[in-house]
Amino acid sequence: MTHSLPPHRPDTVYFFGTCLIDLFYPQAGLAGMELLRRAGLRVVFPPAQTCCGQPARNNGYMDEARAIALRQMEAFPQDWPIVVPSGSCAGMMRVHYPQLFAGRPEAPQVGAFAARVYELTWFLVHVLDLKLEDKGEPVTVTWHGSCSAQREMGVVDEPKRLLRSLTNVTLVENPRETECCGFGGTFSVKQPEVSAAMVSDKVAALESTGARHVVSGDCGCLMNITGAAAKARRDLTGSHIAEFLWERSHGRP
Template identity: 35%
Template structure:
């Protein structure tokens, strides 16, 4: 049995706890023994993106202590995975934590990447009837180079049809503090993404980043639109019996 460490991002911990539990179920279904360190907190991305690198480094140092180097670290978030893999270069290159940081960076995976490319598993017996689009988050696509992995996993979900939409690789408009500083632009970007999904008659927007889903779901609810957002993990664990 493969031992893995689970990193649950702040967004999921605070707003989508069911996704965290489903991540554990999915990894166990894939044959993994899941290790969860309850002392874990944030990866430091909010402070890093806002320019407070000294604060981000303190948070990052705790992250490096909270996780071990010997087991893969798996997260249901490309955004946080991308922060550790890339942002930590700015914080820890040529510091006392340099070598440990590099080991952690090599060992952290977004969950679809881990399932498809490490475990070589794509089918988990999930069922969800409907039509959906997959939203390529900026972090997933550009930082983690994840594109085909989620689609391959979703292609095995019974009853689910995945279709492409216009401007498939365009940002949803969240961008962390961007959505706060530039609310009008952020809202317009969310509107465009949701309308593109509706244009192809999608019933669901699926992604591997809960921050994107929060952004899009807020626009959907405000305008009472007939579409719903779902995290990839929640789709891959849907329709399971006795869970």
């Protein structure tokens, strides 16, 4: 699944903050909204938004997932693009909402809603053609792409293009970029040992790049990777790409 461009450059976009960002990484969400606003867009944040419903869907609770999906659709009534600072939540809304409602009366409106969902970095690159001025000190970073961003949203190169466009940022490639970090939502606590083995290997792969900072587009992965690195007392920090881009180009929001 990949995006298709909206018919014209929108004046107004919705921002779907995601439940994880809402509680744990609000600065990343705010940075994403500021990036869009500085690009000249009116950014609307409907307060009725909560969660995309993916946790329920991934655990097999489809009725619950559908109920929450419908509430989100109600919260975003206008025909504006919905920008999501997460490949995982964007994938849920873009790819899995239509599956959840296949053959149901809501299917047409769900399909129309899903088609308006964009992953943030894809939107910045392809719709806004965002240009950033790097005001930060020289730094070396590596990139972690989430599984959903890569495989559901087709977002692979976009975030790296943004990072490479920053003149003082050196991006080093992660040799195991396509491999899952072991987060997987409830997987991380239902299969704690397997998940731990995966994230331990992920931290080692990230460290092998020589970078001491990892940038990602998904806060679930970040929470997992930086949490595991910190627990193991590794010298590796991380940030969400929106926050990273915003800080490099404008300072803290």
